[in-house]
Amino acid sequence: MTDTQASVQPAFLDACAAAIGAQHVLTDAHDTAPYLADWRKRYQGAAFAVLCPANADEVAAIVKLAHAHRVAIVPQGGNTGLAGGATPDTSGAQAVLSLRRLNRVREIDAHNNTITVEAGVILAEVQARAADAGRLFPLSLAAEGSCTIGGNLSTNAGGTGVLRYGNTRELCLGLEVVTPQGELWxxxxxxxxxxxxYDLRDLFIGAEGTLGIITAAVMKLHPQPAARVTALAALGSAHAALDFLSLAxxxxxPLLTGFELMSDFCMQLVNRHFPQLRYPFQARHAQVVLLELSDNESEEHGRALFEKLMEAALEQGLVDDAVVAENLTQSQAFWNIREHIPLxxxxxxxxxxxxxxxxxSRIGHFIEETDAEIARTVPGARMVTFxxxxxxNLHYNVQAPEGGDPKRFLAENEKTLNRIVYDNVARHRGTISAEHGLGQLKVxxxxxxxxxxxxxxxxxxxxxxxxLDLMNPGKVIR
Amino acid sequence: MTDTQASVQPAFLDACAAAIGAQHVLTDAHDTAPYLADWRKRYQGAAFAVLCPANADEVAAIVKLAHAHRVAIVPQGGNTGLAGGATPDTSGAQAVLSLRRLNRVREIDAHNNTITVEAGVILAEVQARAADAGRLFPLSLAAEGSCTIGGNLSTNAGGTGVLRYGNTRELCLGLEVVTPQGELWxxxxxxxxxxxxYDLRDLFIGAEGTLGIITAAVMKLHPQPAARVTALAALGSAHAALDFLSLAxxxxxPLLTGFELMSDFCMQLVNRHFPQLRYPFQARHAQVVLLELSDNESEEHGRALFEKLMEAALEQGLVDDAVVAENLTQSQAFWNIREHIPLxxxxxxxxxxxxxxxxxSRIGHFIEETDAEIARTVPGARMVTFxxxxxxNLHYNVQAPEGGDPKRFLAENEKTLNRIVYDNVARHRGTISAEHGLGQLKVxxxxxxxxxxxxxxxxxxxxxxxxLDLMNPGKVIR
Structure with missing residues (x-):
């Protein structure tokens, strides 16, 4: 920290305390600690304060003060990001601005199929409030119990419903934003x-707080489907899975709302560590696909549709084996297998x-070619592809060789592995961050x-x- | 035109001729005339040249020259815009850049559900090429036989499939753009x-050529539905139509792909001028709704679904009468009624x-309140609401009183009518341009x-x- 910074901070903090109340200006190390490390504990930052405004006007007041005092602001929602985008740098010269107290659902308009929520509302709460109004808010991801809608917007979160409903961007109709100058838009x-x-909305979505701070949003709702039906299909290759996707x-x-790929090694890992989650096929298969259908008529209709699909796929030789879930419990069991892969x-x-x-269309080629290059270059590496x-969008993860020292293996090979994966991604005109954003991890x-x-x-x-580069500096671009 | 401009133009034109061939640099008044007025003949502009490059590199070369010579460029596609966005100003100092020769479909990737097209490809051609590959390109609007995909993107065109498939923005995955400095992105x-x-793609979409020139795009394709089924329903009010929409x-x-409202006066106008298009109901009704369902199973399934819906709507008293089209011919007849309203x-x-x-949710209130204010302020005005x-999104049009002099009526009342309509739009937090853009008309x-x-x-x-404000100056913002 420079002397200038040290002299700026007290005046800034006094003004913040006057604007939002001293109890919402955290400076004690014990109070600020939970805001300074990311969820995966990859980054440990510092901050001279964590500011917790209660509403958009207070956010605007703080950003105006930050602008006047030239203080860099790191906005933070549920702090569940996977790229360090909400973690301050290590200088101690930045202030974290937590949006968690902006937690009101401002309006549900069922006829318009919209819900207006503040940035700090937890995703699961948005889902629940939509359901109460007989509507579906389809964004769904692992952290939904603790991530906030403001964070989802700032990272344009993806999740499991994108096939049918799109990313967070496609679910947003309008925004309220505090600009870097502290004006409320x-x-x-x-x-x-x-x-x-100009489409300012989509410029702020996915900008990870580097262009301004999202304080509220109008999100799209959808009709609640009458039933969700799940199925598993076993296939010989990722190429077959592509043809199967077209057929499905x-x-x-548009009733097809999920199509998740899981390689044989993923199934083996789940079997090894969670044997109670029964693998439903007799034999092993190169790939397993989990399909989800959201039916607007009935469960019977959805099941019948899936049965017809599976029959055709078996006949055409695309699929080697298939099970349609017989009830909600079995559907949940199928999803459990998928969700236990990271665990x-x-x-x-x-x-x-x-x-x-x-x-x-490139997924099969990407997997084949990248698998082969990794096998050549980093022998023993085990690919967890799902x-x-x-x-x-693949979570194309690499596990250290069986029996070795994973820490050393990763220390020695992480850079090489990333280079191989990302070079292959680039060759297939892909993206190095499909749904997690750049944060500080991938800048x-x-x-x-x-x-x-x-x-x-x-x-x-x-x-x-x-x-002045005061909005989440060092994230997304330098 | 200033002297400086007059001296700049010959050098610029020579350089353009060298870059794209003299025969593609139009300066003769006879050749340039079709490019200088908009489709509705509201605007008559001037241009010292119309430039017709063949590909993205040639577009880049011209824009580089324009940048060097400080020449303002007006990009133009099919010239079917409704807001004068592709028409140059009257100074004669601007050059029109026509994208019509960039008319190649570069790639169809059926597994990826994408089509890569150059900006000058006609919308109907995109639809046809998608259909050839067994896919649906759902963007559909009145000018589809002559508008270009580049124009659709630059105005973020809407049309009749937005309910299910979104605007042009939601149909686009990627862009190729020539920047104002003549660089190819x-x-x-x-x-x-x-x-x-940052989401540069969505910034260029809808920018009407003021931030750069779209030269190609990757557009999303959808599965072809097995059948489309159409129905008409007669209702007592726009409020009832909202409840009916929720029910449908x-x-x-997501099978519901169209829901079009037409007021009784629209039906009367169509009856009067196109009596051969039979109005299908015995009685007159305040509102008629045209519904379209895109079924992935079969026509029978779609018809059965509509029959069930209509039964429920009649039972609940939302709908007074309903007809489900019995075949494709009758479906087409229903759409004909809708499409003949503007005619x-x-x-x-x-x-x-x-x-x-x-x-x-505000449509019923908007129509009631605005109708009433217009009736008070501009007696005799007849509202054509559909x-x-x-x-x-409403085309809330105003017809002069029966029997009067429409030209005089409009000259005297257009400003007042616009003010009433737009003030009411603003009060309901709406938009003055839902799908046509701003162009020069609404800046x-x-x-x-x-x-x-x-x-x-x-x-x-x-x-x-x-x-340097060289990209379509005077459009969108001043």
Missing amino acids: DGLRGLRKDNTG QRYAG AQAQEGLNVKHDIGVPI GHLGDG DENAHYKSEVEMAMMRAIKHALDP | DGLRGLRKDNTG QRYAG AQAQEGLNVKHDIGVPI GHLGDG DENAHYKSEVEMAMMRAIKHALDP
Whole structure:
């Protein structure tokens, strides 16, 4: 910390205390600690204060003060991000601004199929309030019990419903944002069509708090499906899974809401660490797909549709075996298998995680070629490949060799593995961050793979909106 | 034209001729005339040249030259815009850049459900090429036989499939763009999930060529539905239509692809001018709704679903009468009624058109209150109210009183009518341009209704990307 910073902070903190109440300006190390490390404990930052405003006006007041005092602000929601985007740097010169107290559901408009929520509302709460109104809020992901909608928006979160409902971006109609100058922009529109100028909404979505702070949003709701039906299919290859996806989409159209791929090794890991989750097939198969159908008529109708699909797929030789869940309990059991893959990975030991995306049609080639290159270059590495095939998004993770020292293995090979994976992603015109964002984790990787013309436009926009670089500096772009 | 401009133009034109061939640099008045007036003949502009590059590299070369010579460029696609966005100003100092020769379909990737097209490809051609590959490209609008996909993107066109498939923005995965400095940005990604920085794609979409020139795009395809089924329902009010929409979405979920509202006066106009299009109900009704269902199973299944829905709606008293089309011919006949409303309006005489949007839940109130205020303020004005109810988008048009002089009526009342309509739109937190864009027609209206903080951000972005204001100046923002 420089002397100037040290002298700025007391005046800034006094003004903040006056604006939002001294009890909401945390400076004690014990109080601030939970805000300074990320969820996966990859990053440990420092901050001279954690500020907890209660509403958008208070956020605006703080950002105005930060602007006047030249204090850098790190916005934070549920602190469940996977790329360190909400963790301050280690200088101690930044302040964290927590959105958690902005936790009101402002309005539900059932006829408009919208819900207006403040940034700090927990995702599960948005889902529950929508359900109470007879509607579906389809965003769903592992951290839904603790992540906030503001964080979901700032990282354009994905999850398991993207195939049918899109990412968080596609679920948002309007935003309220505090600009880097501390002005409040009321863009809370609940409109399906609006063509009156530049799309500022989508610029703030996914910007990870580097262009301003989202304080509220109008989110889209959907009709509640009458039933959800789940099935598992066993296949010989990822290529077969692609043909099967096309067939499933032809049969089920927009009713197909999930299509998750899991490799044989994923199944083995789950079997090893959670044997109570019964693998439903007699034999082992190269790939297993979990399908979900959201039916607007009835469970019977959904099951019948899946039975017809499976029959056709078996006949065409795309699928080797299949089970349609007979009831909700079995559906849940199928999802449990899918959801226990990361947990089984953790049990198995340290690993390298990737959140990559490629065009859906390239998935088979990507897996084959990257698997082969890793086998050549890093012998023994075990690939844990699973993910949202219907979105072209794979969690293409690497487990250390059986029996070795995983810590040493990773220390020696993580960089090489990342380079192989990301180079192959680039060759297939994919993305190094499909649904987790860049945060501080992938800022440099991103600059490496993006074209200079794209980076220059991003920098121009950042500089135009936040010329003092006070909004979450060091994240997304440098 | 100033002397400086007159001296710049020859050098610029010579350089353009060298870059794209002299025969593609049009300067003769006879050759340039078709590019200088908009489709509705509201605007007559001038241009010292119309430039017709063949590909993205040639577009980049021209824009580089324009940048060097400080020449303002007006990009143009099919020239079917409704807001004068592709028409140059009257100074003669601007050059039109036509994208029509960029007309290749570069790739169809059926497994990825994407089509990569150049900006000048006609919308109907995109639809046809998708159908050839067994896929649906769902964007559909009146001008589809002559509008281009680049124009659709630049105006974020809407149309009749938005309820299910979204606007053009939601159908686009990636873009290729020539920046105002003449650099080519390859953002042609075919990814469903990608979170690696600011959303430049959506910034260019809907920017009407003021931030750069879209030269190609990766567009999303959908599975072809097995059948489309259409129905008409007669209702007592727009409020009832809202409840009916909720019911229809509950029954049909994402299979409901169209929900169009048409007032009794629309039906009367169509009856008067196109009596061969038989009005299907015995009695007159305040509102008629056209519903479309895209079924992934079969026509029988779709018809059965509609029959069940209509039964429930009649029982609940939401709907007074209903007809489900018995075959494709009758479906087409129902759509014909809807599509002949603007034609019947034209037959009836001059009128004022609006393309407004409000939250769907506000439509009934908006119509009642605005109808009443217009009746009070401009007696005799006849409201032609129809549109995409499922999107909250109304073509809330005003026809002159029966028997009077429409030209004089409009000259005297257009400003007052616009003010009443747009003030009511603003009161209901709506938009003055739902699907047509701003062009030059609504630039000032837009600045009037938008907040200063939003206008300032728009200006900052425009200035950051196009500091010399050479990209379609005078459109969208001043």
